[in-house]
Amino acid sequence: MSVSTPRPIQSWLRLAAVATAGALLLAGCNLFGNGGAGVEDDDEDGGGTAAQAQGGHITVQVTNFAHIDPQSITFGMWLVQMGLLEGLVLQTPDGTDVRPGMAQDWDVSDDGLTYTFHLREANWSNGEPVTAEDFIWSYQRLLDPARGTGGIATGDSSYQANLGILNAAEYNAGIVDDFDEVGIRALDEATLEFTLAAPNPGFIMGLTYPSMLPLNPDAVEGDDSWQQPENWVGNGPYNLVDWVSNSSMRLERNPEYWDNENVALDSIDVQLIEQGSITTTVPYESGEVDIQALAEPAEVTRFINDPDLSEHLILLENSGTTYVTPLHSENTILQDQEVRTALNLGLGREQIAGISELTEPAATLLSPATPDWGEDLATHEQMWGDEAVAEAQRLLAEAGYPDGEGFPNLTLLAGADFPQLDAIVDTWQTNLGIDVTKDVVEVGVYVDRRYDTHDEDYFGLWYGSFSGISTWPYQVQQLWDPNMTREAGLDIDSYAELLEVQSDESLSSSERTETVEQIRHDGTEPLAREFAERVLDAQETVDENEQQEILRDAAAIRERTELFLPVVWNSMYYIAQPHVQGLELRAQADRYYFKDLWVDEDA
Structure with a gap:
């Protein structure tokens, strides 16, 4: 192509x-x-079941x-x-x-x-x-x-x-x-x-x-x-x-x-x-x-283990993905695919997921609740465990950082403090020998920092989570969509140019849009561009099965970019x-x- x-x-x-x-x-x-296909309601207009x-x-x-x-x-x-x-x-x-x-x-x-x-x-x-x-x-x-x-x-x-x-x-x-x-x-x-x-x-x-x-x-x-x-x-x-x-x-x-x-x-x-x-x-x-959401891991465990309180729980499994993605920094180490791979394989996903009843180790960005999801979508056959860590260590050494020696201090940016943050810090330190510092800031500051450009002293990844419907168009076109993916794959100079164009009030809306699109296309990594092209291919078919096959292929390409590293899948507990x-x-x-x-x- x-x-x-x-x-x-x-x-x-x-x-x-x-x-x-x-x-x-x-x-x-x-x-x-x-209209109405598949609807099962007590009245012909599709209303609720509550009149009784x-x-x-x-x-x-x-x-x-x-x-x-x-x-x-x-x-x-x-x-x-x-x-x-x-x-x-x-x-x-x-x-x-x-x-x-x-x-x-x-x-x-x-x-x-x-x-x-x-x-x-x-x-x-x-x-x-x-x-x-x-x-x-x-x-x-x-x-x-x-x-x-x-x-x-x-x-x-x-x-x-x-x-x-x-x-x-x-x-x-x-x-x-x-x-x-x-x-x-x-x-x-x-x-x-x-x-x-x-x-x-x-x-x-x-x-x-x-x-x-x-x-x-x-x-x-x-x-x-x-x-x-x-x-x-x-x-x-x-x-x-x-x-x-x-x-x-x-x-x-x-x-x-x-x-x-x-x-x-x-x-x-x-x-x-x-x-x-x-x-x-x-x-x-x-x-x-x-009715309330149950978000504290200790409370989830208590409700699960209590014979009476467990009857109050309502579970939505794997409803979201927690992930990390590189910040745009003048320190360009994370533009090296092998370094991102080392970070990906060096994540102790089992240990991170093990701290909460709400999570499972994530092999992909996509929720396994997505129809026809399979482990073959994952970037690597082993996403965690001893073999994955050994490969991560080998790649990091090949990149010039054996046992993390000489690797600059990594920043982990987040908009709130979560138990998973400490677990990510610990597993990268243990598995790869690199130092990681949490930067937990107010949500507005977090949003600004994750989309800003940074000097060499501020280098790392931001922590996020998305949740949504487990369907192929949503999981591929909506979450980590082509524009977001291509921007994540921009080199620092192209990204700085994109921000400058977006804020240039002298440009008309159409000029700004066309210029931004050209930057996304020309400046991004090849796999990110290929992913976006495949998503467009999916829009050119009226056959549902063919579209799903194309989107599945696109999802696998996006995983291979390793621009978004899945950490854990989040389940949602409510009590009622x-x-x-x-x-x-x-x-x-x-x-x-x-x-x-x-x-x-x-x-």
Whole structure:
């Protein structure tokens, strides 16, 4: 395959994506199946199963946030997704399929390029009808170039360019300046049509991402006060009635919601917990909290080993990957593939995973829950153990650092302190003889440092974790996507040039985008470029099996770049009181919908 010249810029724009959780291809579904396929609900409209048990109240814990605009990256967009707003479709409780939401059904053209959604009769919480034009207004706001292209930092646009909507990424980048050229239009008040640039079997699942939620135009126009309870207008099963900043929220059932009869809970109290804070289960065990994530390894172990408390556990296995990736530094040692390989094989993954019930040693970036995952995807036959360490030591010696002698002090950057950090430091010291220093900083500083350039004295890797749906397009196109991978493979000079171009206000949006793409193509490592090319190849087929095969090949190439070194796979434990019914965890970051829950006081 020739990779000497980049493909047209429009092709690469479709690969831009954020690294928080999104959703794409449906495992086990027809490539272009019509609406409702695979849905198993108690009512024909795809509603919940809770009508038999209406009433009740629960208290839940979620990560704190500053705002709840779903078109900007923040933990608040997930709370909105859980029940304040509703999009065209929702995921099924286990996250493997979709069910009708605002769209009661949909049609797909034979060529897989046109999706037509038929809206049900539904109202906003103020009693006004939800129309196709409301969705158009929302998407034009989302794609406004002034909001910026999709990113991963708090405040970035949440748009997912790999939905592949015709000219959407181009409009967002300023290359196309007329929104009428974007492949979204209202055929009438109840019909919404999308046109894609290329077939995308994951498009419908992608609509379940928070960025694609509709907003009420009249409520949102103006300042951010529309997010306050007194001004809130939503179309989801619950309304926002109270919000104490950094403390709590209260949600109450929305009587205007189209499927209100299948919404069980009358109200929900939301406790807002700071990210990275150590949470206690005392309120849960005293009955003050009904649902919370269980993140402390000692607490997980205690619940697992307690015959009574173990009944409260709900597990989502291997829902995310913890990894490390090189910083861009004037110290160029990590641009040497053999040095990265030595670090990869020298990681004591078994020891790192062994410190917590929440983790397993990771052979690949991809979760093993991904259909047709196999150990053959791993870069090396032995990713840990004595043989791997011996090979790591040999490679490090060949690079000029026998037993780590002369290897500069390695920095491990993180946005919060985790037990795995100390284990990584210890295993690299033990296995390779290199010194590693943790640099744990506030999240905002962490984001800045991991995307900045550094001098020779600041050299190392940053620590991160991604979680999301275990499907091939999501795991390959969304997480560690082609743009992120190619940028990780840039040499320091090319990366510095890329940052300079991105901040150059004298360039038009289209000039900036085209120049950045040329830098990504020309300056990156060959394998990173090959990976991106294979992802584009996957977009050129309408055959689901062929696409999966190409994406699987692309994933294996990405592993071979060793630009992202997998450390452990993370499992997610939640605890729920026995009277809480209907809770099933999904891999997407919202985890579950409030609509699916009900209370059985006899349980």
